[in-house]
Amino acid sequence: MxxxxxxxxxxxxxxxxxxxxxxxxxxxxxxxxxVRNYQARxxxxxxxxxxxxxxxxxxxxxxxxxxxxxxxxxxxxxDLTALDPKSDYYDPKATPDNPRWCMVALxxxxxxxxxxxxxxxxxxxALEQMLVARKGNRLSITPVEEAEFKYICRLAGTPQG
DNA sequence: GCCAACGTTGGC
DNA sequence: GCCAACGTTGGC
Numbered sequence: 164m165x166x167x168x169x170x171x172x173x174x175x176x177x178x179x180x181x182x183x184x185x186x187x188x189x190x191x192x193x194x195x196x197x198v199r200n201y202q203a204r205x206x207x208x209x210x211x212x213x214x215x216x217x218x219x220x221x222x223x224x225x226x227x228x229x230x231x232x233x234x235x236x237x238x239x240x241x242d243l244t245a246l247d248p249k250s251d252y253y254d255p256k257a258t259p260d261n262p263r264w265c266m267v268a269l270x271x272x273x274x275x276x277x278x279x280x281x282x283x284x285x286x287x288x289a290l291e292q293m294l295v296a297r298k299g300n301r302l303s304i305t306p307v308e309e310a311e312f313k314y315i316c317r318l319a320g321t322p323q324g
Numbered sequence: 325g326c327c328a329a330c331g332t333t334g335g336c
Numbered sequence: 337g338c339c340a341a342c343g344t345t346g347g348c
Binding site for chain 3: 325329330331333336
Binding site: 174222223224227281298299300301303 | 346
């Protein structure tokens with residue numbers, strides 16, 4: 164029996180890494196390194212599979228919101244930036260035997276013609292349950308319902324889904 | 325820049 | 337195991 168595809172939301176600060184950055188990478192693909200939160204790590208390690216789709220969310224910017232779609236194209240493997248003292252993501256507790264942190268690779272699928280803003284998500288009864296809409300939410304990777312994913316794609320004016 | 329909410333750390 | 341202190345996130 165084929166596993167059902169899952170849906171996710173990935174947050175990123177566009178000043179640091181935007182969906183435009185992702186699209187301009189070779190193969191439109193980049194490793195999602197630097198996750199240093201256990202819950203987010205566990206989603207990647209335990210639940211994320213190739214073929215899963217992700218909403219790409221821009222945070223900490225003028226109009227926070229969903230700006231497009233990416234696909235998981237490589238499953239969890241060690242995030243070796245945790246071992247590099249020169250990396251911003253260095254973790255002194257990481258060791259080669261137990262790097263502690265992992266990453267997946269995301270491939271750009273589509274940049275939406277418009278941003279589906281956080282304000283819009285919060286005021287739409289179909290979306291207000293999303294974790295990203297909760298006040299004080301800081302988790303950088305959250306699961307999304309298939310219906311929410313498709314609804315946001317439709318709001319953005321794309322046939323994707 | 326402000327500050328509320330959160331996750332992590334470390335003393336006990 | 338508790339919980340206060342701290343650093344960070346992220347909307348506004």
